[in-house]
Amino acid sequence: MVKTAKWLSSLTALALTVGLTACGGGADNKGDAAKSGNNNPASSSNTQVVNADEPGWKSWAEPITFDWYLNYSWFADKWGVDKTTQYITKKTGVNINFIVPAGNENEKLNTMIASNNLPDFITLDWSSDSIDKMIQGGLVLPLNELAEQYDPYFFKTADPDKLKWYTEKDGNVYGYPNQSSSPSDFKKYGDNFNSVNTFLVRKDIYEAIGKPDMRTPEGFLNALKAAKEKFPEVNGQPLIPFGTQEFTDTGNGSFGTNLMDFLAIPYEQDGKLYDRSTDPEYIRWLKTFREANEQGLIAKDIFIDKRPQMEEKITQGRYFAMMFPRSDLQNQNITRYQQDPNSVYIAVDGPANSKLDQPKLSGPSIAGWTLTLISKNVKDKERAIRFLTYLISEEGNKDLFFGEKGVTYDTIDGKDQFLPQVLDMYNNDRSSFAKTYGASYTFWMMMDPALSLKWAPASVEPAKQPEDWTRGKVVDNSIYANLDPAASSPEGIELDRANTQWGKTLPKLILAGSEAEFDAAWKEFQQYRKDHDLDKIQAFQQAAFEQNAAKLGK
Known part of the structure; x- marks a missing residue:
């Protein structure tokens, strides 16, 4: 989920002061809804009173289905199958039809942009060049204008710092982020934030070769060599000494920003941005990986495998060491834990700089992970902005995390928490949990990490150890986000x-x-x-x- 070789992150933003204007809504929406085949005639034919002090989404519960494009080919969950999304649809009247590319994400999105055929909602990486194309092409609507006309309560719900951050040069905000934490969030919750950036090893193999120190190039190479010599095969298949994220047309996250963060390479020096990619420590480690390949410790698999192949090999335990997001192997690690607790992947100290400084891992920044936009083709502007307001609110986030009270969670010992049978599935079968209950941000599009801290159950193994390892190593890199020029410039x-x-x-x-x-x-x-x-x-x-x-x- 981290883009490599974007030397510093993208999308320039300027400050915004949003007016809290309450206007009459509904009238301008009739034509748009009719043209796009709105299946909610009641909402488009009745003028709704706009109240800046009340959540607009509560005004309606009539059925409507929005098409929502996710620019992630790996996303497979369906809305309405599980208890949580069934509850949200019952509560709001909104059903979602997710559209996910079958192959290359960029090709799919570029085709939709070129044909002016964008669905109601669009979610993609905040650093995607396509965002600028959609804004410049007039293909997406300003959220602030939609809110002023149809749902001024949006401004009470949205984080003003995030709105300010994502304001474009025309003074408008076109997208709202997920996994985003403002500086005030970081000051308040920073000690509780963790990072997904980890260096992982298979526990039993690591212990069998003596728990070596892998922070230096020599220690790293020796450990890979020892693992391969002692365990040439895993269940009849060759051991893969070192694994990474997948290679893309712009590089590989494991060999990019993630590695630089492990090496604690600074983003700036004396008030000036520093070209981290030319740092001697970074080059030293790239040469270490070259040497690893020369010694037969880099398998060709890592250059060609995509996410499904990686997940299969993780489940099989074929990797010894991995520079890989801990969250991306969560389900596979649970499977390994159930088969043999000693064969799981655990986080250890990995590549470090010459001084062996502690890593500086990026936490949830104000830029977040994804940005969600509303298309100009949206079938119902009013319902769309009101549903977005609900999703980013504390109530919406709680619903996305817990689901329905009495069904997936309840107040137990004075605290809201998953019911025992739900928690058991959450800890032991995350895939079935997602399909059955759909809670804990299975639908993560508008997740707020600061809010989630209020509800998250205590981590258990095998997730606990990698998560705990990152604590105390997390830094706020918000200031270094959104730095790249517009793609069309x-x-x-x-x-x-x-x-x-x-x-x-x-x-x-x-x-x-x-x-x-x-x-x-x-x-x-x-x-x-x-x-x-x-x-x-x-x-x-x-x-x-x-x-x-x-x-x-x-």
Whole structure:
């Protein structure tokens, strides 16, 4: 879920002051609803009184189905199958038809943008270039304008810092983030926040080779070698000494920002943005991975496997060590735990800088993970903004986390918590939990991490150990988000070319037959960056960084 080789994160934003204007709603919505085949004629034919002090979504419960595009081919859950989404539909009248790409996400989304065929809601990475295309093309609606006209209660629910952060140059806000924490959230809850960024090892193999220190290049290589020699096969199949996230056309998250965070490479020096990708510590570790490949410790699988293949191999326990998000192997690790608690993946200290400094792992920043937008083709503007207001509210988040009281949770010993049978499935069969109950943010599109801290049950193994390992290592990197130029700008076009070139260069570096070959490929890539307006890109990012500092009061 982390994009690699986007040297610093994207989307510039300027400050916004949102007016809390309460206007009459419903009239302008009739034509739009009729044109798009609204299946909720009652809502489009009756003028609704707009009240800034009351949640607008409570005005209606008539049925309506929204189409919601998720730009993630791996998402497989369906709305209305489980107890939680059935309850939300009963409560709000809203049903969701999720649309998920079957193959390449970018191809699917670009086709919809080109044909002006966007569904009602769209959720994608906040750093996606497609966001700028949709905004510039007039394909998505300003949330602030929808709220002013149809649901001013939105402004009471939405975090003003997040609205300010995602304000565009035209003064409008087009998307609302999930997994986003404002600076005030971080100050209040920072000690409780954790990171998904982990270095994992298979517990039994790690212990069998003596629990080696893997923080140095030498220790890392020796551990991979020892694991391969002692356990050449796992259940009749070759051991994969080292695993990563999947390679994409712009690189690999494990070898990018995640590695830099483990090495505690700074984002800035003396008030100026630092080009982390050229840090000697980073290059030192990229050369270590090259050496690992030369020693036969990097399997070809990692260059070609996609998420389904990785999940299968994790379930089989074929990896020894992985630089991989702990949350992305959660279900597979539960399966391993049930088969043999000693064969699970645990977090340990991994690659570190020469001083062996503690990692600085990114926590939930104000930018968040995804951004959700409302299409101009939305079948009912009023219901759409009111449903979004519900989802981002504390009530909506609680419903998405707990589901329906008495069905999935209850107040037990003075505290809201899952019913025993629900909690048991949550801890032991997360896949069945998602399909049966759909709680605990199975539908994560508008998740608020600060709110979730109020309700999350105490972690149990095998999730507890990797989660606890990240505590105390988490930092707020909000100020470094949204720094890249717009994709359609000259600098944005050149940055995209550089990112794509990095996607081609990274495998060459790891597969290089010698250090000299590595150095040549590295030098060629750095020259490519310079030839494609690196100085202009960095000047843009520095200006955006200074704007971020001003917005955050730093």
